[in-house]
Structure formats: C-alpha cells, structure tokens
Amino acid sequence: MQVANGQIADEEMTRAREVLARIGEIFSATVVGQESLYRALIVALMARGHVLLESVPGLAKTTAAVTLSEAISGSFSRIQCTPDLMPNDIVGTQIYTYETGTFSTQLGPVHANMVLLDEINRSSAKTQSAMLEAMQERQTSIGGTIYRLPDPFMVLATQNPVDEEGTYVLPEAQMDRFLLKEVLTYPTPSEEIEILTKTAERAFGRETEPVTTDDVLFLQGIASRVYVDQAIKAYVVALINTTRGGGPRPIPDIGRHVRVGASPRGSLALMRVGQARALLEGRNYVVPDDIRIMRHSVLRHRLIRTYDALAAEIPPEAIIDSVFAAVPAP
Known part of the structure; x- marks a missing residue:
C-alpha cells in the first residue's frame, strides 16, 4: 500500500473521492445552486464542526439539511426555536410512570446526526446555552446520567436578519463555537428558473445510493490527517x-x-x-x-x-x- 504525503494511502484518497462524489450528486439533484452552502456543510461535516446560517426565509436551508442527512444515511431533527422553548425540550427529560413508580428517560431531538436549529435567535439565552453546550461537549446530562450524542453529529443553526421583534441576539462569544458562519444570497435568475422547472416537472430527487455514517467517520478521519x-x-x-x-x-x-x-x-x-x-x-x-x-x-x-x-x-x-x-x- 503506497502512502502519500500526509500519511494517507492512495486507496484511502480514492475512497474519499468516491464518497464525496456520491454526496455531491445527491445534494445537487435536490438543491439548485447554493454551492457555497454545500461547501460549508460538507467542509463542516468533515471537520466535525457546526454551521451558523444567516439568510432570509426560503433559500433551501431546511431542504439542504434534510438532503445532507439523507445522503449520509443519518437521522435528522428539526427544532423550531421560540421564546418559550425550554432546554429540556431540546436535550430531553425524565418521565415518571405511575404504573411502575419509576422514571424513564426520553431523549430530546438533539440526539440525531443532523440537527436543524431553526431561528436560534428566537430562543432564550438559557436555551441557547443548553444547545451550545451539547454542541461543544457532544453529550447531554439527564437526571445525572450522561448520554452521548450520535457520531457523526452536526448542528445547522439559522437566524433571520430581517426580524428583530421577539429575538435574543446570540452573543459573540457563543457564536465563536460555530466553525463557520455562512451568509446566503438569493439564487441567480437562471437558477430560479431551474427551480421552477424542476418543481413543475417534479424532477427533484436522486438515483445515487447514499453513503453510510461509517463513510462519514472515514472522511472525518482522513480530513484530520x-x-x-x-x-x-x-x-x-x-x-x-x-x-x-x-x-x-x-x-x-x-x-x-x-x-x-x-x-x-x-x-x-x-x-x-x-x-x-x-x-x-x-x-x-x-x-x-x-x-x-x-x-x-x-x-x-x-x-x-x-x-x-x-x-x-x-x-x-x-x-x-x-x-x-x-x-x-x-
């Protein structure tokens, strides 16, 4: 086995290219344009980081997150942030069962491979800190028990720069925990025409077989080397x-x-x-x-x-x- 510069074998580089090509084909079949968004998502995924997205509504943020989770055969959760959202709604909680007289643990939606945290600036500071702690530690604590988050794990948080009423600004020191902050722009006229055409013809979809979460862990290992x-x-x-x-x-x-x-x-x-x-x-x-x-x-x-x-x-x-x-x- 020939090992190239950086101690990565040629066979490993070939497999990495094939995995990335399959993910790219699935993404481009569903999401039109948004090359910077795809690059940010796939780079953050390989670097084991999280992404903060800022854009007006309707620019395929949710579609991109769902598509990427499907491309890697991972689980997906979407959390809509509101001012009354509590940390337990994200992390999970213990439920008391009267029949047995015992507590059972119900894991929250953060326990997924891909988590879309929609409009993070609408949640309170307490809820924001709970989510950021889970992102950093990659674990949650419920009733004194530690629960590891799945691997791979990535958070895609969005914030709308248009609305100001009912929002809680994410502190700069906490934003630093996001690997990337991507600012999305409107699609070009030609891309928007393609969106309309594909929607009318119901041409969105994929034929490429998705990769596995093991493939993603392989990519993360290669990227670190x-x-x-x-x-x-x-x-x-x-x-x-x-x-x-x-x-x-x-x-x-x-x-x-x-x-x-x-x-x-x-x-x-x-x-x-x-x-x-x-x-x-x-x-x-x-x-x-x-x-x-x-x-x-x-x-x-x-x-x-x-x-x-x-x-x-x-x-x-x-x-x-x-x-x-x-x-x-x-």
Whole structure:
C-alpha cells in the first residue's frame, strides 16, 4: 500500500473521492445552486464542526439539511426555536410512570446526526446555552446520567436578519463555537428558473445510493490527517495575530475597527477548514488557497467590531480581506 504525503494511502484518497462524489450528486439533484452552502456543510461535516446560517426565509436551508442527512444515511431533527422553548425540550427529560413508580428517560431531538436549529435567535439565552453546550461537549446530562450524542453529529443553526421583534441576539462569544458562519444570497435568475422547472416537472430527487455514517467517520478521519506544513501553520497564526493588532505586518488602524480579534479557536478553525477543503479538492495536503477560500465564513463571526466600525457600517468581510492582504502567503 503506497502512502502519500500526509500519511494517507492512495486507496484511502480514492475512497474519499468516491464518497464525496456520491454526496455531491445527491445534494445537487435536490438543491439548485447554493454551492457555497454545500461547501460549508460538507467542509463542516468533515471537520466535525457546526454551521451558523444567516439568510432570509426560503433559500433551501431546511431542504439542504434534510438532503445532507439523507445522503449520509443519518437521522435528522428539526427544532423550531421560540421564546418559550425550554432546554429540556431540546436535550430531553425524565418521565415518571405511575404504573411502575419509576422514571424513564426520553431523549430530546438533539440526539440525531443532523440537527436543524431553526431561528436560534428566537430562543432564550438559557436555551441557547443548553444547545451550545451539547454542541461543544457532544453529550447531554439527564437526571445525572450522561448520554452521548450520535457520531457523526452536526448542528445547522439559522437566524433571520430581517426580524428583530421577539429575538435574543446570540452573543459573540457563543457564536465563536460555530466553525463557520455562512451568509446566503438569493439564487441567480437562471437558477430560479431551474427551480421552477424542476418543481413543475417534479424532477427533484436522486438515483445515487447514499453513503453510510461509517463513510462519514472515514472522511472525518482522513480530513484530520491531511498534511499541514509548518509554513501554512505559521501563515494561519500570522493571520489570526493580525486581527489582534499584531502579526508580521500589523495593520496600523485596525484597532479603530476591531475591538477583539480572533482567538486560538480561530486558528484551529482555519486549519481544520483548510484540511477539509483540501480533501474536497482531492488533495492530501493544504495549500494557501485552502486557507483563503473560506476566510469570510471562518472569521466573520469571530471579530468583534468597535462602535466606530458599526456606525460606519464597515462589514467584517472588508476587515478580513485587509488582514489577508497584509499577510504574505507562503
């Protein structure tokens, strides 16, 4: 068995390409366009992370989550967040049975491979923290007993930027626990015509056989072994330090726009996303483009802007671009 750079065998890379191709075929057969959404979902899945989606309603977020769960033969749960949603409604609870005089445990909807947390900013802070704890620890505690969440496990949380009434803003420090924050845009006119045509002809569907959750665990294992050179690691650290006002080439006025830069969790996210993106491209090593291509999704929710930046409506993407322009790629 020939082992390539990054200690990944050729046979393993071949299997990874086949699994990714099957998932991509199933996704594209049901979801029109939304390439950035697919890339975010599959990269987060391979990197064992979670995704925060921001968009107006009707852009196939639920359809994408259901399709991906079906493509990996996984279980799916959808949780509609409301102000009266309690942590037990998500995690689970104990139920007392009068006939037997005993308690039985009923697991909540978070115990699924793919969890869609719809409009997370409509739930209270207590419920948000319970969900984020489950995401981080990958387990829940009910009645003093620990219950492991299924593996693979991924949360796709959405928030609607249009509505403000009856919402609870997700704190920046908690948003940092999401690997990616993806902002969806409307489909192009040609894509929207394709949506109408497929709907009228009932042409949505798939013929490709789905992969298994074992295939997903295999992808996650391979992604973690994708080779990252020391120069790439130094590049990542330099980028993150630049957001904090340091780095090899500090941006003089970045303190006017960024109150708090990215944490070491941002460095880990850039590297893990780079590894997953390299595998998605069929490579077993990371190149600078793997770090750059998803920079907005990785960092836009990790930078806390100053009041001046917010007042001037300077988007986080512009700050991120200036950081990447200042740091030379290896």
